[in-house]
Structures are given as C-alpha cells and as structure tokens.
Amino acid sequence: MRLSRSAKFVLAALSIATLAFIYLPLGVVVINSFNASKNMSWPPQNFTLHWWQVASQSSGMLSALATSVVVATASAAVALLLGTLLALAMSRYKFFGKQPVSLMVILPIALPGIVTGIALNNAFRTLLGIKLTIVTLIVAHATFCIVTVYNNALARLNRMNRNMEEASADLGAGIWTTFRLVTLPQMASALVAGALLAFALSFDEIIVTTFTAGGGVETLPIWILNNMFRPGKAPIVDVVAVVVVLISVLPIFFAQRLTAAEKSS
Amino acid sequence: MISKTPLKLSALVVGLALALSGCASSGGASNAKLKALGSNEKTLSLLGWPGYAEDGSNDPKVDWVTPFEKSTGCQVTFKPYGTSDEALNLFKSGDYDVIAASGDATLRLIASGDVQPLNTDLIPNYKNVYPFLKGQAWNTVAGETYGVPHGYGANLLMYNTDVVKPAPTSWDVVFDKASAYKGKVTAYDSPIYIADAAVYLMAHKPELNITNPYALDADQLAAAVDLLKAQKANVGEYWSDYLKSIDSFSTGNSVVGTTWQVIKNSMPAGSHVEAVLPSEGATGWSDSWMVSSTTKSPNCAYAWLNYIDSPKANAAATEYFGEAPATADACQYGSAGFCDSYHAGDAAYAAKIWYWTTPVAKCLDGRTDVKCTDYSAWTKAWQEIKG
Amino acid sequence: MSVNSVREVDSALAVRPTFAHRVSAKLYSNAKLRLRLLIAAPLFWLSLVYVAALLALFVTAFWTMDSFTGEVRVQWNIDNFVQLFTDALYRTVTLRTLGIALAVTFIDILIALPIAFFMAKVASRRMRGILVISILMPLWASYLVKAYAWRSVLSNDGILQWLLRPLGLDTPGYSLVGAALTLGYIWLPYVILPIFTGLEKVPQNILEASSDLGAKTWSTLRLIVFPMLLPAIAAGSIFAFSLTMGDYISINIVGGATQMLGNLVYTNVGTANNLPMAAAIAMIPVAIMFIYLTAIRKTGALDNL
Numbered sequence: 001m002r003l004s005r006s007a008k009f010v011l012a013a014l015s016i017a018t019l020a021f022i023y024l025p026l027g028v029v030v031i032n033s034f035n036a037s038k039n040m041s042w043p044p045q046n047f048t049l050h051w052w053q054v055a056s057q058s059s060g061m062l063s064a065l066a067t068s069v070v071v072a073t074a075s076a077a078v079a080l081l082l083g084t085l086l087a088l089a090m091s092r093y094k095f096f097g098k099q100p101v102s103l104m105v106i107l108p109i110a111l112p113g114i115v116t117g118i119a120l121n122n123a124f125r126t127l128l129g130i131k132l133t134i135v136t137l138i139v140a141h142a143t144f145c146i147v148t149v150y151n152n153a154l155a156r157l158n159r160m161n162r163n164m165e166e167a168s169a170d171l172g173a174g175i176w177t178t179f180r181l182v183t184l185p186q187m188a189s190a191l192v193a194g195a196l197l198a199f200a201l202s203f204d205e206i207i208v209t210t211f212t213a214g215g216g217v218e219t220l221p222i223w224i225l226n227n228m229f230r231p232g233k234a235p236i237v238d239v240v241a242v243v244v245v246l247i248s249v250l251p252i253f254f255a256q257r258l259t260a261a262e263k264s265s
Numbered sequence: 266m267i268s269k270t271p272l273k274l275s276a277l278v279v280g281l282a283l284a285l286s287g288c289a290s291s292g293g294a295s296n297a298k299l300k301a302l303g304s305n306e307k308t309l310s311l312l313g314w315p316g317y318a319e320d321g322s323n324d325p326k327v328d329w330v331t332p333f334e335k336s337t338g339c340q341v342t343f344k345p346y347g348t349s350d351e352a353l354n355l356f357k358s359g360d361y362d363v364i365a366a367s368g369d370a371t372l373r374l375i376a377s378g379d380v381q382p383l384n385t386d387l388i389p390n391y392k393n394v395y396p397f398l399k400g401q402a403w404n405t406v407a408g409e410t411y412g413v414p415h416g417y418g419a420n421l422l423m424y425n426t427d428v429v430k431p432a433p434t435s436w437d438v439v440f441d442k443a444s445a446y447k448g449k450v451t452a453y454d455s456p457i458y459i460a461d462a463a464v465y466l467m468a469h470k471p472e473l474n475i476t477n478p479y480a481l482d483a484d485q486l487a488a489a490v491d492l493l494k495a496q497k498a499n500v501g502e503y504w505s506d507y508l509k510s511i512d513s514f515s516t517g518n519s520v521v522g523t524t525w526q527v528i529k530n531s532m533p534a535g536s537h538v539e540a541v542l543p544s545e546g547a548t549g550w551s552d553s554w555m556v557s558s559t560t561k562s563p564n565c566a567y568a569w570l571n572y573i574d575s576p577k578a579n580a581a582a583t584e585y586f587g588e589a590p591a592t593a594d595a596c597q598y599g600s601a602g603f604c605d606s607y608h609a610g611d612a613a614y615a616a617k618i619w620y621w622t623t624p625v626a627k628c629l630d631g632r633t634d635v636k637c638t639d640y641s642a643w644t645k646a647w648q649e650i651k652g
Numbered sequence: 653m654s655v656n657s658v659r660e661v662d663s664a665l666a667v668r669p670t671f672a673h674r675v676s677a678k679l680y681s682n683a684k685l686r687l688r689l690l691i692a693a694p695l696f697w698l699s700l701v702y703v704a705a706l707l708a709l710f711v712t713a714f715w716t717m718d719s720f721t722g723e724v725r726v727q728w729n730i731d732n733f734v735q736l737f738t739d740a741l742y743r744t745v746t747l748r749t750l751g752i753a754l755a756v757t758f759i760d761i762l763i764a765l766p767i768a769f770f771m772a773k774v775a776s777r778r779m780r781g782i783l784v785i786s787i788l789m790p791l792w793a794s795y796l797v798k799a800y801a802w803r804s805v806l807s808n809d810g811i812l813q814w815l816l817r818p819l820g821l822d823t824p825g826y827s828l829v830g831a832a833l834t835l836g837y838i839w840l841p842y843v844i845l846p847i848f849t850g851l852e853k854v855p856q857n858i859l860e861a862s863s864d865l866g867a868k869t870w871s872t873l874r875l876i877v878f879p880m881l882l883p884a885i886a887a888g889s890i891f892a893f894s895l896t897m898g899d900y901i902s903i904n905i906v907g908g909a910t911q912m913l914g915n916l917v918y919t920n921v922g923t924a925n926n927l928p929m930a931a932a933i934a935m936i937p938v939a940i941m942f943i944y945l946t947a948i949r950k951t952g953a954l955d956n957l
Contacts, residue, residue, distance in 0.1 A: 007869060008774055014766035015783075021763070022790055025801040025837065028811060029793065032804065043814070060322035086694035093687045101691075103945070104698050107706075110890055111941055112898020114914050115709075115934045116702075118921050122712060122931075123705035126724075131360055143702050146694065174676035175686075200791050207898065214360060216310070216342045224796050226315050226345050227323070228508045241797035248792035252785050350923035357925075377723060454904075456923060500909040502826050508800070509905070516809035518826065641717070644924040649741050651911050 026245070033238035055239040064223035065240075071134065071219055072202040075141035076149075079198045080191060082142070083149025090150075091157035108144035116144060117211030124212065132214035140212040141205060145198035152194030156187050189258050196255050200248075220244070298384045298409075302564055308340045309565035312356055313365035314552070315345035316586040317415065329581040333572050339565035348455060348505060349621075362560040363569055365415055367550045368403030369457045372623035373640065375411050380555040382409040387567050390574035393592040397615050402629060403622045404553045412553025413570045414591035416583035418607065419549035419618045420453065420461065421540040423514060423524035436465045436543050438521050440492055443499040450496065451513060451522030454503035456640065456647035457621055460548050461523065462489040462496075464619055468545040477630035478548065479622040486638045486646060493650045503651070507531065514538055526607055527587020542617060549618035550588075583607075706938075713931035717924075724927055732932035742916070746936055749913040752832050753896040759836040760843040760892045761885055768844050772851035773859075784848070791841050799905045802834040806906055831907035835896050842891035850884020851877075886948040893944060897937045913937055 036046035055061060086105060090098065108116055120140045124130055160183075168178040206221040213219065218226070224237050311318050318341065321328030330341050344361065346352040349370040356364050356379055366374060374380045385391045394414050399405075404412035424433055429446070440462070443450050452458055463478035466488055475485050501519055504510040510528050513519040515536050529540040554573055556566045572578055574591060580598035583590040589609035590596065596604035608614040622629060628637040638646075679686050716727045736742050771783045790798070805812050806823050813823040824830050854877055900914030913936055920930035 004869070011766055011770040011774055015770040018763055018767040019786060021837070022787070022840065024811070025798060025805055026790055026793055028804055029797055029801045032801075043811075054324065057325055058323055059325075063322065082694040082697055085690050089687055089690035089694075093683065093690075095687060101695065101698075104703060105694075106890075106945070108698075108702055110894050110945060111706075112894060112914065112934075112937045114898045114900060114917050115706075115938055118917065118927070118930055118934060119705040119709040120701070122927060123701075123708055125358060127705075127708055132358060139701060143697070146698070174673060175679050176672070176676060200788075204791065204795055206795055206901065216344065221794055221796060224794055225347070228506055228796065228800070237794075237797055237800070241793045245789055245793045248789060249785065252788045256781050256785060348922065350925065354922055354925055497909060502908045505904075509803075512803070512807070516807040518808050641924050641926060644919065644926075647923075648911070648916060648919060651909065651915075652741065652744060 029238050029241050033235055033242050035235060051235040051239050055236045055243075058236065060218075061220075061223060061236070061240060064218045064220045065244075067134070067218060068203055068220040071138055071141060072199045074138045075145050075202040076195045076198040078138070078142035079145035079149045080195045083146045083194060083198075084153050084187070084191060086146070087150050087153035087157055091154055105147050105150050109147050113205070113207035114211075116140070117208040120208070121211040132212060132217075134214060134217045137209060137213040137217055137219075140208050141202040144205075144208065145201055148197040148201060149191065149194035152190040152197075153187060156190035160186055192255055192258055196251055199251075298382045299387060299563055299567065300384070302387055302567060305337050305339050305564045305568060306562035307338070308342070309363065309562050309569060310361045311341060311343045311363050311365070311569070312346060312352060312361040313343065313554075314367075314586065315347075317345070317365045317552075317582060318343040319582075319585060327581075327585055329578045333569065333578070337565065337568045337572075339562065339568060341569075349457070350455075356557070359557070359559055362557050362562045363554055363566045364557070365552050365554050366412070367552050368401075368621035369455075369550075369623050369640075371403045371412055371553055371555065372406070372625060374555060375406050376625075378558055380411055381558040381560075382411055383413065383556065383570070385410050385413075388413060388571045388574070390571050390592070393576075393594055394574060395591060395593065395610060395615075397612055398551055398591055401551065401620065403551065403620055412555045413574060415552040415554055415573060416579070416586065416588040416590050417549060417551035417615070417618070417620070418526055418588035419542055419547045419614075420523045421526060421529070421547060422543050423522060423529055423538055423540040425514065425517065425520040426537045426539050428517075428520040432539065432541070433521070434541065434544050436461070436545050437469075439523070440465055440496055441469075443496055443521075446521050447499045448501045449518065449520040450499045450501060451510065451519040452496065452500055452503050453523045454505040456643040457548070458523070459486070459489050459493065459643050459646060459650075460619065460621070460624075462492045464545055464548060466492065477628075478619050479624045480628040480630040480632065480637050481624065482628070482632075482635040482637055486642065490646050490650060497650055497652065525587060530587060530606065542614065546617040546619060549620050551591075551620045709931045709934065712928050713935060715928045717926045717928050732929050735929075736932055736936070742933065742936070745911060745913055745916055746940075748828070748910070749897060749937075750940065752828060752835070752912065753893050755832045756836045756839065756896045757843075757889045757892040759832065760840055761847075761889060763836070763840060764844040764847050764888065765885075768847040768851055771848050772854075773856075787841050787844050787848075795838060796901070798838055799834055799902045802830070802837065802902075803905050806830045806833075826906050826908035828907065828910060831903050831910075834902050834906045835899060836892070838902070839892045839895050842895070843888035846884045846888040846891075847881065850881050850887075853884075854880050883951045886951045889948070890945070894941055897940060 031044060033051055034047045034049070035044040036048040036050070086101075090102065117140075120136075120143075121132070124132060124136050130136065164182050164186075165178055168182045169175075173181065204221060206225065209219055209222060213222065220240070224240065227237050318330050319327045320330035320334075320341065320343065330343065333339070334341055344355065346355055349367050352364060352366060353370050353373055355361070356366075356374065357377075364374070364380070371380075391413060398414040398417060400410070404410060404414070422433060422436060422439070424438065426432070428449075429438060438446070439450050439452065453461070459481075460478040463475055463481055463485070466473055466485075467475045467478065470488065473485050473488055475481065481489060500522075502509070502513065504513065504519075504522075507525075507528055510519075510524060511531055511533075514524075514528075515533050524540055526540065529538065532538055554570050556563065556570070560566055573582060576592060576594035577598050579590045579592050580595035580603070583595065584599045584603050587607075589604070589607035590599070593610050596609060604610065624638060624640050624643055626636050626639045628635065679689075712724070713732055714728055714730060716725050716729060716731065717723070718725055767783075767787075771780050775783060803826070804810050806825060807813070808823065808825065810823060816823060824833070858876060859872060898914050900912060900918045903910065903912045903915060913933065917930045917933050920926045920933060
C-alpha cells in the first residue's frame with residue numbers, strides 16, 4: 001500500500017492534533033506552576049517562582065518521592081522475576097490449566113483497581129491479620145505489574161529462534177549456562193521495557209495504593225492527594241508533576257535507545 | 266506433556282481461603298480509664314484531618330509536632346485522612362494510637378469500642394476548653410468523656426455577590442429557591458449533609474417536628490431526602506475538598522452553596538464571594554482527639570491530648586486548618602483577627618451550630634416511641650440522592 | 653538430542669560431575685520438573701495473593717454488616733444481591749458507568765488509530781522514536797495532576813472556554829462529557845501503544861502486494877490491516893475499558909454531580925464501612941470484565957497487552 005501524498009498529509013495533521021490534545025493540559029500544568037494566583041482562571045495574570053521555591057523545601061514531598069521510587073523499584077523487581085518465570089513456562093510447555101493461568105495473570109490489571117484494592121485490603125487485614133505496611137503495598141503493586149513483564153517476555157520468547165538454545169545445549173552447556181548466555185541476552189530489551197512499564201504503573205498508582213498502604217506510608221500520588229486537601233497548596237502539586245515528567249524523559253529515552261540499538265543490530 | 270499441578274494447587278488455595286475467611290478476628294479492647302500517668306513510650310501514631318499535626322515537612326514554618334517530640338520524647342507519625350468515613354476505616358486497622366475525629370465518627374468509634382474513656386484529671390489543659398464544647402453528645406457517653414476538643418467551625422453559606430442578589434440570609438437559596446442558580450449550586454459530598462436539609466426543614470416545615478437534625482425517624486428522613494433530590498437537579502457539583510470548592514467558586518462554576526470559613530478566607534484576592542451563617546442555623550463540626558482502646562502508648566497519647574489544648578499549639582493547629590480554637594487562651598497566639606474571623610468563643614454564634622453527630626437508631630433527641638434512622642440508612646439515602 | 657546423549661556429554665566433560673551439573677542434567681531430562689520449578693513461584697503468588705483475595709471478597713458479599721459498630725458479621729444471606737437486582741439505583745449507575753467506559757474506549761481507539769498508523773508506517777525511524785517518547789511522557793505526570801489540569805481546562809473560566817468562545821461554543825463543563833474526555837485523555841497512551849506495536853507487526857510487503865493487486869487504500873485498510881490489527885485494538889481497549897469501569901476519582905473531579913460504580917463501591921467500603929455490600933457491588937464490574945474478556949479473547953487480544 002503506497003499512501004498518497006494527501007493521505008500522508010491527513011495522517012500527519014491528525015497526529016499533530018493528537019499531540020496537541022495530549023500536551024494542552026500538560027501545558028496548563030506547567031503554566032499553573034508559575035501562576036501567582038491560586039485562581040484557575042485563564043489566562044493567568046501574574047507569574048511567580050514562589051511555588052517552585054516552596055516545593056523545593058518540602059521534605060514531605062521528597063520523602064514521598066523516595067517512597068514511590070522504593071515501592072516502584074521493588075514491585076518492578078518482583079514482577080520482573082515472576083513475569084519472566086511465568087513467560088518461560090508458558091512459552092515452552094503445554095500443560096493442563098494453561099488457559100486459566102493466562103487469564104489469571106491478566107486479571108489484576110483487567111479488573112478495576114477498586115476491586116483489586118478492597119480484595120487485597122480485606123485479605124491482608126481480615127484473612128491474614130497482618131498490618132498494612134510498605135510490604136503489603138509492594139505485594140499489591142507487584143501483583144498487577146507481573147502482567148507487563150510477562151507479556152513483553154512472552155512476545156519475545158515466541159518470536160525467538162530456538163536453534164541457538166539447542167546449539168548451546170549440544171555444545172554441552174548446562175541448562176543454567178544456556179539460559180544465562182543465550183536466552184537471557186535475547187530477552188533483555190523486552191524485560192527492560194516490561195520492567196519500565198511496571199515501574200511507571202506502580203509509580204502513578206493511587207486506587208490500590210489507597211487500600212493497601214500502611215498508615216505511615218506516603219507515596220507521591222498519596223502525597224499529592226493529601227495536598228489537595230491542605231489549604232492553599234495546590235500549585236506545589238503542579239511543580240512536582242512538571243519535575244517528574246522532566247525526569248521521566250531519561251529512563252524512557254534510555255529504553256528507547258536500547259530497543260532501537262537492538263533492532264538495528 | 267500434561268500436568269495437573271496448577272489446578273490442584275489453586276483448588277487447595279481456594280479451600281484455604283474459605284477456611285480462613287470463616288474466622289474473622291476481633292481484637293481485645295480495654296474499657297478501663299487510665300488511673301495515673303507513667304513514663305512516656307517512644308512512639309505515637311496519630312490519625313487526623315490534613316493539617317491537624319504538621320511537623321514542618323510540608324512547610325518548614327508550619328510545625329507544632331517537633332516541639333512536642335522534643336519535650337516528651339514521643340516520636341510522632343501522622344496519617345491524614347480525607348473524610349470521616351475514611352478515618353473510621355483506617356482507625357479500625359489498629360495502627361493508630363490517637364485519632365482526631367469529627368462528631369459524625371466519634372459515636373461510631375465509641376460504640377465499636379475502638380476508643381477508651383479518658384481520665385480528664387490527667388489532662389491539665391482540659392479545664393481551659395470552652396464549656397460549650399465539653400460534655401456534648403459527640404464526645405461524652407453515659408457521663409464518660411471520650412474526646413478532648415481540638416477546634417470547631419460551622420458549615421456556612423457562601424455566595425457569589427455578583428450573581429446572588431440580594432444577599433441571602435436563609436438556606437432557601439440552595440433549597441426552595443435553588444432553581445434560580447440551576448447548575449451552579451454546590452453542596453458537601455457526604456451523607457452527613459442530610460442534616461443540613463434537616464436544619465432547613467426544622468425552620469420551614471415545623472409540622473415534621475424535627476427537634477435535632479441528627480435524630481430523624483423514617484418519615485423525617487424521607488422529607489429530607491425529597492428536599493435533597495429536588496436540590497440535586499440544580500447542583501453543579503458536590504465537593505469534599507478545599508481545592509474543589511475554592512476553584513469552583515473562583516471560576517464561577519459554583520455561585521452558591523455550603524462552605525467552610527477557611528475556604529472563604531483562602532479565596533483568591535478579588536473574588537466576589539461572601540459567607541454567612543443563615544438564620545436557620547447551620548451544621549458544623551467540633552473535632553475531638555480520642556485514644557485507641559488498644560494503644561501501646563497511652564502516656565504519649567495523654568501527653569498529646571494535653572499538648573494540643575495548650576494555647577500555642579492549639580492556636581497554630583486550628584489557625585492552619587481554618588477553624589476556631591477550643592480554648593480562649595489560644596487567641597493570644599494566633600495572628601491578628603484570627604479568633605474574630607472564626608467567631609471563637611462567641612457563645613451565641615456557637616449556639617446556632619448543630620455539631621456533626623453520628624445518627625443512631627436510639628434517637629438522640631430523647632424520643633423513645635420511634636426508631637431513628639442510623640448512619641448506614643443515611644449512607645444509602647445519600648447514594649440514592651446522588652443517583 | 654536425546655536425554656541419554658546429554659548424560660554422555662555431561663559425564664564426558666566432567667569426570668566427577670559437580671552438584672550443579674547433576675542438577676542441570678536432572679532438569680534437562682525432566683521437563684515436568686522444569687515446568688514445576690518455573691511455574692511454582694508465579695502461580696503461588698497469583699493464586700495465593702490475588703485469586704484467594706478475590707474469592708474471599710466474593711464470599712464476604714454474602715455476609716452482613718452491623719450498621720452501628722461497623723463490624724462485619726458472618727451471617728449468610730443474599731440480601732446484598734437482592735438489593736443489587738431490585739434497586740433502581742444500581743441499574744442506573746451500572747448503565748451510566750458502562751456507557752462512559754464504552755465512550756472512553758471508543759474515543760481512545762478513534763484518536764489512537766491515525767497517530768499509531770503515522771508512527772508505524774509513515775514516520776522516519778528517528779521521528780518514530782521521538783513520537784514514542786512524546787506519547788509515553790504524559791504517563792509520568794500524576795493521574796491526579798492530569799485530572800485537576802482537566803478541571804482547570806474545562807472550567808467556566810478555563811482555556812477551553814477561552815478557545816471555544818470565539819467559535820460561539822461553550823465548554824462541556826463538569827459533566828459526563830467532561831468526565832469521558834478526561835478519562836479518555838488519561839488512558840490514551842495505554843491505547844496508542846498496543847495499536848502502534850500491532851501495526852509495526854503488519855509487514856510492509858503485505859500492504860504493497862495488496863496495492864499491487866489494485867486494492868484502493870481504503871479497502872487495503874479495511875480488508876487487510878484492520879483484521880490483523882484487531883487483537884491489538886482489543887488489547888488497548890482492555891486498558892481504557894477496565895480502568896474506566898473502576899474509576900471513582902476523575903468523576904468526582906470533573907464529573908459534576910454524578911457517580912459511577914466505583915463511587916458506590918468506595919462509599920460503601922469507605923463511608924458506610926459496609927464491606928459486604930461493597931463486595932457485592934464490586935461483583936458488577938467483575939462480571940462485566942469477565943464478559944468483556946471472554947468476548948475479545950477470540951481475537952487473541954490477551955496475548956497483545
């Protein structure tokens with residue numbers, strides 16, 4: 001199919017319109033972070049660096065950010081391990097009960113967050129009788145993150161050429177050596193992509209977090225939510241959002257480069 | 266190759282879950298008052314409205330927790346909650362030693378045995394608390410004091426002075442006359458808001474014989490629900506956080522509805538809004554600090570209860586949140602005009618406030634010939650009102 | 653290669669096989685054992701942490717709550733479900749939620765298709781990289797911040813009104829339309845990405861062969877691309893649909909005076925502390941999601957998330 005010039009033009013125009021749609025509200029966030037008035041009226045009249053200054057001194061924000069990074073890293077790590085194991089099992093073996101398992105791994109993300117949230121809250125507190133802590137939060141996040149790693153890993157494994165693994169085994173490499181030296185390198189970029197998505201999912205999750213985080217655990221979204229309830233603090237939240245988006249460019253760019261390098265090689 | 270392991274395993278898990286779920290546990294609670302104070306424990310875990318226990322981590326200049334920690338050695342952790350109901354749920358986890366609860370939660374906490382009666386002799390600052398806040402239905406049951414007042418405030422009527430003319434003196438602008446502001450009326454998003462309708466009905470439908478807006482029998486509740494369902498047609502949105510209320514009034518999305526004094530005070534400069542306490546009176550809150558019946562830090566808990574009613578801390582906490590302090594002495598410490606702005610200590614003003622109290626089946630107005638509707642009935646009704 | 657030959661290789665390599673070697677050889681020869689080792693941990697986690705919790709929640713729906721103390725009492729009954737089916741409230745809210753979820757899914761697919769197509773088939777490699785980053789970046793701006801940004805955009809005094817007024821139009825304000833727009837906005841990246849990945853997999857030569865045979869662009873799209881893309885579209889729709897089904901925050905921020913299923917669940921568990929009723933209501937979105945997953949399972953969407 002060769003697209004005509006006009007078809008390409010229309011596609012480009014629609015893409016630009018979509019990007020505008022995506023960035024318009026983000027632009028509002030950036031501008032509001034400099035807005036001198038707490039009023040949301042458009043266009044803003046005066047600008048200030050006040051909110052940036054207040055945000056930079058907010059140790060509560062920094063510790064919430066740190067908590068979020070810890071939770072997202074730990075959940076992504078657990079999801080990476082479990083998702084990879086499951087993908088290996090599902091791609092290499094046929095067994096009874098395979099269909100239910102493939103459904104089971106999707107459920108935590110396919111069922112609404114509030115269902116996952118109250119189910120886990122009830123399970124932790126009532127069934128197991130344990131207190132909600134950062135550990136229960138990580139367990140909850142890891143559960144719905146498994147699927148992102150699993151899907152990426154499974155797609156890669158299904159496309160992978162098995163000849164190299166067999167050659168490795170033929171050459172006498174043990175099962176672990178073959179995995180480490182042959183299978184894993186081929187999966188690496190898919191795993192990075194999966195783990196990154198898991199990190200992002202956990203980092204911005206709020207509903208399941210509300211129900212599974214312990215009293216002293218404040219992730220960044222929870223901090224933001226609490227600040228919405230504090231008198232006159234809203235624009236700080238805009239500052240935080242802008243900073244996080246700017247920082248996020250780095251890991252995304254890195255993952256992008258990794259995938260691109262792999263494709264060209 | 267076929268393996269049945271996964272299925273067998275999940276069958277086992279299901280069986281286990283069913284077995285476990287059959288035995289929900291309940292913690293052992295002590296109902297005895299503390300006789301004497303001992304030495305302070307190391308930690309204290311607080312649950313309260315956002316801004317009730319600031320330790321400077323949100324703003325280095327706003328900090329009354331650190332001085333407490335320094336003087337008592339109790340390390341404080343604080344969890345803020347968004348609504349009374351969320352608070353109740355969190356407190357039931359048993360993770361908190363002390364809770365700052367509004368009157369729509371306190372009776373439920375007392376009834377479920379989650380909080381313990383207090384020995385007010387061990388709280389020296391308690392004697393400075395305004396008398397009209399002591400021994401009230403929301404903090405005292407059967408002569409036992411369960412809560413130490415933090416501060417109080419009224420749910421006022423706010424209106425846009427450009428749109429709502431003449432200046433209203435009655436809640437009728439959000440009820441019977443609300444259609445004039447269709448789509449721009451706002452109301453508080455909680456079942457307890459049903460009491461606001463009941464306050465209105467007390468004045469305008471005397472034949473319903475409502476004597477306490479928190480003691481409604483089935484017919485009285487139905488009348489309030491009808492009023493609120495009619496109001497719903499004119500409501501632009503319900504609010505439950507500051508931010509939503511402030512910005513909907515500042516952009517003109519809302520022009521009339523319930524508010525808190527602090528919202529009025531935080532409106533951006535140049536906003537054309539005013540807030541009044543209408544002639545019918547209003548609902549309001551008087552928050553109490555209560556101690557968990559299962560706390561492992563009773564001494565730190567009592568120390569906090571005493572500290573929060575000390576003049577300086579009480580002023581700092583209530584001014585930051587935006588409400589009247591619980592003690593007259595606090596007025597020496599707030600910024601100029603703080604106590605006047607919130608009508609602190611004004612007994613006549615306070616008398617017009619119906620403080621949030623949990624509606625319970627045993628009528629709070631003393632009636633014994635009927636059963637009143639309880640909070641869960643109100644919750645159900647509230648969901649139906651919102652549709 | 654047979655199992656025996658491995659043993660031979662193993663023993664040939666190491667005169668005295670180490671423990672690791674023996675484990676390796678054992679594993680190599682025993683596929684069943686290998687599968688069990690691989691699957692044990694993930695399966696244990698998913699069934700014990702998640703499925704067990706879900707089942708327990710389902711069981712709770714048949715219990716009751718003491719309305720005053722807020723304690724859950726084990727008293728088997730189906731009152732909660734009877735209420736669900738007889739009370740008009742739940743029907744109205746379910747239909748409203750379903751309507752919003754479908755609208756959001758539809759809007760997202762409609763917006764996602766052109767840009768995904770442009771990224772996969774028109775843009776240069778460099779451009780594609782930049783576009784993927786631009787699509788991913790908003791994911792990191794907090795959900796709440798985005799929802800509040802939309803509150804500002806949609807307000808009577810906001811940028812949308814400012815842009816639309818010269819055209820004689822008004823902002824949809826805080827309403828169901830506002831909520832659908834906001835939710836569609838927030839979930840959009842989750843829909844674009846699977847569709848983009850799906851399109852990347854459609855080989856260029858199939859498209860070219862089709863056009864060589866004289867098919868018009870539109871017929872190629874409809875007859876060749878769309879069927880190949882269906883699993884990816886369905887995969888993207890799972891996110892938009894399910895995330896909307898469970899939402900209760902955006903509707904509060906931009907939805908005006910209305911509520912969704914998520915709010916009913918949240919109110920019951922948070923406000924009324926009535927976990928049994930909340931559990932019963934939660935079964936509505938669960939049932940809807942099961943129907944939805946079964947319906948799109950045939951497209952192969954579940955392997956395309």
